[in-house]
Amino acid sequence: GPNILVLKKENRKILKSSFSSGKIVSFDFRALEARIVLAESEKYSDSEDIYDDISKNHFKGILPRDVVKTAVIAELYGISRGTLKSKLGLSDKKVDSFANEINEYFGINDLKCRLKDQVEETGWLINRFGRPIRIPEKQENLLINSYAQSSGVDVAMCGFNSLLEKLGTDGIRPLFVLHDAIILDVHPDRLKEASSINHVDVPKYEKAFPVKFEILNN
Numbered sequence: 001g002p003n004i005l006v007l008k009k010e011n012r013k014i015l016k017s018s019f020s021s022g023k024i025v026s027f028d029f030r031a032l033e034a035r036i037v038l039a040e041s042e043k044y045s046d047s048e049d050i051y052d053d054i055s056k057n058h059f060k061g062i063l064p065r066d067v068v069k070t071a072v073i074a075e076l077y078g079i080s081r082g083t084l085k086s087k088l089g090l091s092d093k094k095v096d097s098f099a100n101e102i103n104e105y106f107g108i109n110d111l112k113c114r115l116k117d118q119v120e121e122t123g124w125l126i127n128r129f130g131r132p133i134r135i136p137e138k139q140e141n142l143l144i145n146s147y148a149q150s151s152g153v154d155v156a157m158c159g160f161n162s163l164l165e166k167l168g169t170d171g172i173r174p175l176f177v178l179h180d181a182i183i184l185d186v187h188p189d190r191l192k193e194a195s196s197i198n199h200v201d202v203p204k205y206e207k208a209f210p211v212k213f214e215i216l217n218n
Helices: 009-014 032-039 050-058 065-076 081-088 092-106 108-122 140-167 188-195
Strands: 023-029 172-178 181-186 209-215
Touching: 023 140, 023 188, 032 050, 032 065, 032 092, 032 140, 032 209, 050 065, 050 092, 065 081, 065 092, 065 140, 081 092, 092 108, 108 140, 140 172, 140 181, 140 188, 140 209, 181 188
Parallel strands: none
Antiparallel strands: 023 181, 023 209, 172 181
């Protein structure tokens, strides 16, 4: 098939529906890996934009949404505080303060300790669905990154399966999976129903995951 994984997003409009007046649409998980890590501390965010939610509810809107996103990604993926400070251009004290609060909100230190103990005991990192992952020795900075990415693959596959079971096959044709997004060919009679879906259920999680619906070939 086509090399869809490297097709630029702005060029996805070249995809054409097999239905008369049909639409090519996508469902994309919103901040999937951040939500996976948050769920490990038994917390969930119903907000479509988790970074905006954190900005408003934990920093009173003082820190812009994009600054919060950068800090969250840095904490989840083990980027050093020095690198974070250079990215944001903020004072050491200010960066350390809100990075520590993000760390606490996501329970990052507790999760890292749990994953480290797991690797030391079993030799493997085990994701949310029980799938083993081999981690190089003394690579603690990879623990949360690897756990979130591996669990994210399974969440996406289970979520897309749930989505397709809900929509059925009448006027719905799956085309491609792009990491945490799925592209569908949708008959015009099914478009309204498809566009109404903004969450998908995933096994092993108490709450549904938000997804973004988008028409690609307007």
